[in-house]
Amino acid sequence: MKTALSLLGVLAFASFAAFAQQPFQIDHFKCYYPSQASDVAPAQVLLQDQFGTNPAVIGKIARLCNPTVKHHNGTVTDIVKPDDHLVLHATSVQPLVTRQVKIRNQFGDQTLTTQDARFLAVPTQKDPHAPPQDINHFSCYAAGGPAVNAQVGLKDQFFASKHKVMTPYLFCNPVQKTHNGIVTPITNPDDHLTCYTMNRVAFARDVGLHNQFGNFQIHTAFTDSLCVPTKKLGWQVVD
Numbered sequence: 001m002k003t004a005l006s007l008l009g010v011l012a013f014a015s016f017a018a019f020a021q022q023p024f025q026i027d028h029f030k031c032y033y034p035s036q037a038s039d040v041a042p043a044q045v046l047l048q049d050q051f052g053t054n055p056a057v058i059g060k061i062a063r064l065c066n067p068t069v070k071h072h073n074g075t076v077t078d079i080v081k082p083d084d085h086l087v088l089h090a091t092s093v094q095p096l097v098t099r100q101v102k103i104r105n106q107f108g109d110q111t112l113t114t115q116d117a118r119f120l121a122v123p124t125q126k127d128p129h130a131p132p133q134d135i136n137h138f139s140c141y142a143a144g145g146p147a148v149n150a151q152v153g154l155k156d157q158f159f160a161s162k163h164k165v166m167t168p169y170l171f172c173n174p175v176q177k178t179h180n181g182i183v184t185p186i187t188n189p190d191d192h193l194t195c196y197t198m199n200r201v202a203f204a205r206d207v208g209l210h211n212q213f214g215n216f217q218i219h220t221a222f223t224d225s226l227c228v229p230t231k232k233l234g235w236q237v238v239d
Contacts, residue, residue, distance in 0.1 A: 031224070031225040034061055044179070058120055066085060070106075079156075082157070086135075091118065097116070099114045118140060138175060139173050143169060148168075149166060164199050205220045
């Protein structure tokens, strides 16, 4: 019996280790708050993700997210797709449904409580990079959960910085977007993102951005969050 239990423990560890080594189709993202940003013309979209289908109006730019190298506990996660950037556009008020979502990422297994969708993460070209390739749109829901309190080093296309990663604040499902009669399908349905708050580090840069909603200029003020590739293990609606 002891041998059987030991074997089960080895298999469980091997399964988690295999997950940890399995590459996602998306990078980690270091996200910047813009102190100034071009106006965004309101755009009507239909969003369909694994939680449901809802119309939304897309609005202002809330964050620019660069792919980033992450150093954590002696492990270095490199950038795989340097041209893939995301811009978080605020969305109109969405239905408020409380869900419990079980996830797994490089910070371990966590249970999140999600609320309404707040942002649409849009694949975006950042000057002077080429356009993004084969990356999902993401519908990002307000989320809460235990703090991970992880020390990380992040090095993106702007600069290298050290941070304490704290609490989850967004959970992002891949989403199909319909806009002006054009359907942008989900390309990688297993890829999700969990975005965590972290201590702010100031960084000022003027940046040109281009996506399906227009051409924009922003001026960054600081970086304050990290979005981590995540596997969604399960979810349920709660009262």
